[in-house]
Amino acid sequence: MPYLPSGGGSLSAGQLDLAALLGSWLPVLHVQSVSDLEPGWTWTEAEIWGQVDEALVQLHRAARLSVVSLPLTTSGATVALPDRLVSVLHVAVAGATLRPATVSEVEALAGGGWRSQTGTPKRWVHEHDGDNVVRLWPAPTATVSVLVLAVVALDEVTGAAIEIPGWLGDAAIHGAFSQLMKREGDAAMPETAARCAVHAELYRQAAAGLYGVAM
Numbered sequence: 001m002p003y004l005p006s007g008g009g010s011l012s013a014g015q016l017d018l019a020a021l022l023g024s025w026l027p028v029l030h031v032q033s034v035s036d037l038e039p040g041w042t043w044t045e046a047e048i049w050g051q052v053d054e055a056l057v058q059l060h061r062a063a064r065l066s067v068v069s070l071p072l073t074t075s076g077a078t079v080a081l082p083d084r085l086v087s088v089l090h091v092a093v094a095g096a097t098l099r100p101a102t103v104s105e106v107e108a109l110a111g112g113g114w115r116s117q118t119g120t121p122k123r124w125v126h127e128h129d130g131d132n133v134v135r136l137w138p139a140p141t142a143t144v145s146v147l148v149l150a151v152v153a154l155d156e157v158t159g160a161a162i163e164i165p166g167w168l169g170d171a172a173i174h175g176a177f178s179q180l181m182k183r184e185g186d187a188a189m190p191e192t193a194a195r196c197a198v199h200a201e202l203y204r205q206a207a208a209g210l211y212g213v214a215m
Contacts, residue, residue: 016169017161022048025173028192043180045159053157055175055200059168060086060153063207064214070148077115077139081132082152087214090149091124091134098124098136106137114138151214171203 026032059065067089072079081088091098101123106114109123119138127135134148154162157172174196181193208214 016164016166018049018052018157018169019159019161021169021173022159025177028177042183048176048180049157049159051176051179052172055172055179056157056168057084057086057153058175059171059204059207060151061214062204063211064089064151065168065207065211066152066154068150068152070150072146072148073143074136074140074146075143077137078127078133078135079146079148081134081148081150083132084153084155085132086151086153088124088126088134088148088150090147091136092147093121093136093140093144095145098122101125101137103127110137167203168207171200171207174203175200 026036068082070082079091088100091100098121101109103125106123106125110117114137115135117138118141121136121138121140121144123137125135125137127133134146136146154164178193178196178200181189181196
């Protein structure tokens with residue numbers, strides 16, 4: 001069974017040239033250069049990077065690969081979260097850790113009308129309905145400092161060099177081609193797609209074991 005290309009196995013972050021990593025896959029794709037992927041190829045280069053980006057986001061959903069500390073302030077009930085947020089791990093207000101809760105749990109505690117209640121925050125709810133925010137209950141009546149620990153995905157992948165470990169680039173490329181190569185068409189390679197999926201799943205399991213489950 002031929003060996004699939006690799007970008008390196010270092011666990012430490014470093015600048016990874018994604019374009020060069022994609023170049024190592026060109027023989028698998030039976031093309032000579034990235035330019036051969038457009039316009040007559042089944043996938044464009046942009047489609048490949050889109051799938052790589054999605055694979056990276058899915059890896060962040062599986063493991064706490066990029067935990068960031070977000071020191072924020074709010075004078076209301078909600079705290080805005082980053083666009084590329086994957087999950088919220090911890091929320092503290094004025095140094096006091098709040099317990100996470102679902103909407104139904106807060107409704108049961110509040111006895112109705114919880115969104116308009118004010119006081120010292122005791123719970124936080126991660127709301128996804130339109131706005132990606134953390135809602136504090138009860139809402140503070142003055143400006144307070146809020147610390148949010150969250151898993152946030154990397155900036156959108158466009159093919160430029162990015163600061164990630166080599167193994168993470170490998171994982172994303174395998175995840176991307178596991179999806180691309182199973183599409184029906186001239187470039188369909190179901191057996192290679194299946195092998196890529198196995199590699200991607202091994203990376204996912206390893207990442208979750210090393211860094212902890214994100215969600």
